[in-house]
Amino acid sequence: MDTELPTAAAEAVLPSSSLFLPVVVSTAVAMLLGTVAYLYGPYWGVRKVPGPPTVPLLGHIPLMAKYGPDVFSVLAKRYGPIFRFHLGRQPLVIIADPELCREVGIKKFKHFPNRSIPSPIASSPLHQKGLFFTRDTRWSIMRNTILSVYQPSYLASLIPTMQSYIEAATQNLLPTSEDDVVFSNLSLQLATDVIGQAAFGVDFGLSKPQQQQQDKTIVKAKETQSEEVARTVFAPDYVSAVTYEHLLAGSATTSFTLSSALYLVAGHPEVEKKLVAEIDAFGPRDVLPTANDLQHKFPYLDQVVKESLRYYLVSPLVARETSSEVEIGGYRLPKGTWVWLAPGVLAKDPKNFPEPEKFRPERFDLNGDEEKQRHPYAFIPFGIGPRACIGQKFSIQEIKLSLIHLYRNYVFRHSPNMEKPLELEYGIVLNFKHGVKLRVTKRT
Template sequence: MVSIVLEWLFPFPCVAMFTTLLMLIGGLLGYLYGPYWGLRKVPGPPTLPLVGHLPLLAKYGPDVFSLLAKQYGPIYRFHMGRQPLILVADPELCKEVGIKKFKDIPNRSIPSPISASPLHQKGLFFTRDSRWSTMRNTILSVYQPSHLASLVPTMQSFIESATQNLDTPNEDIIFSNLSLRLATDVIGEAAFGVNFGLSKPHSVCESIKSVSVNNVRNDDDEVSDFINQHIYSTTQLKMDLSGSFSIILGLLAPILQEPFRQILKRIPGTMDSKIESTNEKLSGPLDEIVKRRMEDKNRTSKNFLSLILNARESKKVSENVFSPDYISAVTYEHLLAGSATTAFTLSSIVYLVAGHREVEKKLLQEIDGFGPPDRIPTAQDLHDSFPYLDQVS
């Protein structure tokens, strides 16, 4: 009798459906809030399901990060969709995290724009486990102060080339384009040992996207094509809701990003298809540059690519770690990360200083007081003789 009553009150199909529903809800909540749980004690604004803090980014733009830093302190949480990020808004803490503690932060989470680009996943920043350690230890010498100091003359030559005749054009100069040209040239020389020639005076006022073979000092067609694809690829790595559909989906539901990317990249006209085409065109010139440098037996170790190849051939590192595709990716990573961030920093500084005339005046006084215009500063001069410039930057 009791069993009959229980079966009448709680029919088995209903119990099974209710249990399944609870498991689905629990799994969904675990998927959405699993990454958050380990960082729940880090301060940050309340999050919305799926979109996280993206509405705040859409409302305030980049200013949202300074606003949140004032409210929550120099270390706070910001959710790009489901994925929480720890943002550090203090210069000294940034040095601590980015330099001193860098070796202690392997296996980083991969943002959705990077997930949409297999090329970028093979760079140093997103490789994992023992491969990451080996790659990091191999390229560490590139960041020694002595090597960086040796690049000052290279930077000076590109700066002089880029800033010639800036007062002669009749039309306005887009400084963000100029700074991206300059940064790409400097890092292209340091990373690949290739002079892309974007800083030549006659190309200052041209759009970056219109770089032709005639504007590139290297005569190889693949270098010109590489520059065009690099610039397009840089502009498409968007951590907001203006990216491709698969990137947006990766912010909201990362598990669905790769299946949708595989489908959409095969549909002509979609943003995913364009990004896939760009990656393929980008990989070709990269592989050609690496192949040509591998065949060059007289190369030096002054640029990043040659340093890796020399270490690989001397058996200091396994060829399996630095396979050609990883060599291409980690070298390109330096060009991508360095040029985009440097250009953005330079443009932001010029924009902010232009709005504060007293800062501009004091800055120019310090620069003019260094010496005659033709005096080239050394790395030590940059460290010791420009305290106010250091504060501004």
């Protein structure tokens, strides 16, 4: 009987062990399935879209480290005009074809009404309440109101204001070939002053105290909209967000393009010669161009600005998100898919721009074969469709006025203290990491 006791005890223990084992197994299976769902769930909906193998958790970030900003051009050559790119777990469907860009941005806009919002921005109330990332009906209301700031008649009336700031910002340029001028700094100060005064009635001049005034156009819209809309769309935090975006879009991007144009023209004397000749032929230096003049009397200036935008594209990617299931390029994309257009790839594609590594403004000659044969949406520096940059005409007007004034009075050359090639800094907008340093010579 003594020998049977261990057996009986063991039998008493076995049922509890056999009950515990399924719990352990089911828990392990659930954890495994949860891990698989976490790692591969976002991928599953776009699995049929071609793309390179991914690294768990990292996605295709190692490819970015390998190829840098050229990674999307490299992948477009390998996988075609539509492919997958994973930022960690988050899959992006990259569109690198002008016709597919038109499909996403215009033809099927109702399926892509909003921008995808990366996690750092998703947690920022300021960004979410501005026009750039605002969604659906609220975006439509804000856009239609803010558009009044950019009507052609209003832009034309801003020319004297823009010119006065341009003259003030450039009057102290050193008329010597021995000192550097950091034009990325100068152009940023100029662009900030212009957008502050023109859009918000605020003078950001360093020598004057800042005066806090609300944008008159927005205030007027606030009074004419219903009380409910005014409380939500034009509440103080929304006005702050819109102001922030205007200053970002109207200063950083304009400053970058103006600096790009000066840098590129300074390195191409044959371009500078043609540009200066066109500007001089317009008339005396004290004659201020009108909006109509800027549009029709400076064709080569227009080509220079466009080629500068192409060469250093300030926004090489344009983010969108599907609001419903939609087919693009032969692939069914589920609701919530992040679809990013790649104007930076289009701008450097030899099919769109032969010899893309060369700075050649003539490629945008309206009478040239290259311009006539190019797809109309191969060049979309300000985006495409209803969500394109609403301030693009404002920016172009300021850049053209600045270049006319500068080349009426000065010529520029690269400083020997500037690194070559220029190192770029990638953020919300493109920037020159160490600035653009030029030598200035006063024209007689």
